[in-house]
Amino acid sequence: MQLRDFIGKATLLRTEPGEVIIKRNTRADALYAILEGRVTVAIPDSDAAADTVYGDAEAGEPSTFDLGPGQFFGEMSLLSDRLHSGTVTAKAASVVVWAPRQAVITLMKKDATVRNILDEALVFRRLRNLMGPAVPNAEVQALAKTTVLETFEAGATLFTEGDAPNGLHIIRRGSVTISHTKNGRDAVLAYVPAGNVIGEMALCAPDRKRSATVRATVSTETIRIPPEAIRPFLERHPEVMHKVVQKLTNDRLAQNAARIDSRASDVVSFLMKVGAGEATNILLIDESLCVRCNNCETACAETHGGISRLDREAGPTFASVHVPTTCRHCENPKCMTDCPPDALRRHPNGEVFIMDNCIGCGNCERNCPYHVIQMAPREPRPRPNKLLQLLFGIGHDEGTAAHHGSGDVRKMAVKCDLCREREDLKLPGAACERSCPTGAIVRVDPSTYINRIMSTTD
């Protein structure tokens, strides 16, 4: 019955050789299974390549592998609710089953076998990537089968500095911070999003203790490989121990040493405190560049019928990093939890938007912990004529409230929609970011931003 439902929602895709099926840095909208043909998955080695501002950063040489009939892809991003980490291209003419995200999630909830298969695939691929080609598939598979699924609430500790190691964690969903206590002060060393491995340092030597504390920034799930499974494996494969674990450890130790006193670590702590851990796309202002001209707000209002969905001034600031009050497009949006007409939706690019069937009840406005939703009149005021406005003062000022008349005005919830209207007009980027004269404002995936500031040690 469940399967019939599932099949009903799935469709077949036919692809030509060279056709791109999944583009890197887009959001998971489906799970793909290959019926016929072959596809190539390419994952860049360096995540630093994910630069949304300059767009000209050099990507690392991608590691690629092929998949054939009976295999599936897209599960990593689907399970972690993150952007796709790689690009999938058809190698030969292929037939692929496209199963929409919601159908897969429903099936996973109802059927433990499906969940296990997907989890095992996630673990297997992550381990496969980590271990290198020398380790036989069967051994990696055996290791993948020993895993335990663990859930942590936001703020909960995965393990504490000085603990005996409890294995290797692969973050399935959510994100964590790694921190170290020095002189009684908690310094954040790294922010690690879903899809990554943590806890490898303590595996280097049997008597080694945890060297840092790891906390969930949002509700997080990890897949843990217990020490009794990973230790014998590493003993059998000293080359993995040497190449992978030690390299990871050394890299991280070097980074940690550099970061412990750096300003970047304080900025990351601040960002986590204000909820950036659950954001998929956050607006940040560098206040040392911001000349307070408000052109961002005006541009926002001009794009959205006279009402700015951004309050530049309001919001927390640390050092010169300011988080203005506007939607962060949360991973698990609280605004979506109680919408009677189901008007809040999520676009494949991660954007959370409100549809026209909004009844203006205000539930989302109350549920949003960041106060980024406001109720606004449904009918926007027409755009003013710039010349008439300039010469004779006819019409309202640019970027001012669109509300006209008083009395009963039908309202609906509005918030940042990542400039959907501009997308329809084929205009590039978000209006606020493009209208900033000094480059102070960026709309960015928080993990990209954090990786960037963490990699420039000051």
Added chain:
Amino acid sequence: MHEPFLRYRHYRWLKLSLLMVLIAVGAYFATPATDRSGGTRVGYALGGVSAALMLWLAWFGIRKRSYRARGAPLRGWLSAHVYLGTALLVLVPLHAAFRFGWNVHGLAAALTVLTIFSGLIGVVAYASIPEQMTQNRPGEKLVALFEQVGMLDGACKELAAGLPTPVARAVNDSVEETRIGGGTLRQLAGGDPSGPTRRALVVVQGAQKAETVDRLSGDTLQKLRANLSRKQTLLGRISRDLRLKALLDVWLVVHVPLGLAALALVAVHVVAVFYYR
């Protein structure tokens, strides 16, 4: 992550401006010294390029308000505006072959140079003031500071109600007579708006020292003093914020009209040159 406008695309516009200046200087010195003037081929070319540049620089005012523009983002435009505008400081004297007179042509050049300098003041202001503003008011809206002053005023009035008349009057003056902001010049001067509050503080401190104070009104006076001190600090921050914002904006009040006047004078210069040739 953030790309400051001066560093746009690895200083693309700085490099292009330098190249343009180099070519202009090269062309100028390639002309025999006796032939150097605005009327030679090189002179016309330099003048034409400068006039076209000025029109384009003025277009920035329109581009800034074009929220549906395609192409480069606004920070790219500002980067080009600053570097190409500064290049005019070399191009204009080369066009005039360093000969300036007390006439309409000289006035056009003078206005152009003044416009550029006012713009450079803007660049300096943009580089230095934002940080001071953040330090003065981190993560708070200006409105929130005013609201806090309002709440303190309410609390002070309530506390002063049961106190001797001089104290109550001084507190009332602090509430009624505090004036913040005003015109641009007053904001720039950054006059201290906390005069009435400071006077009230002196009165309260005096009352505290008086021998007739009982314990109850002693406590009230202490609270009043704390509130007035907080208000004084807040007023200082508000006036500093207003002053910095005014400093950040005031150069523009000069730069834009000067720029338009320079454009008009350049038009007069061009017409005059060709009409009276």
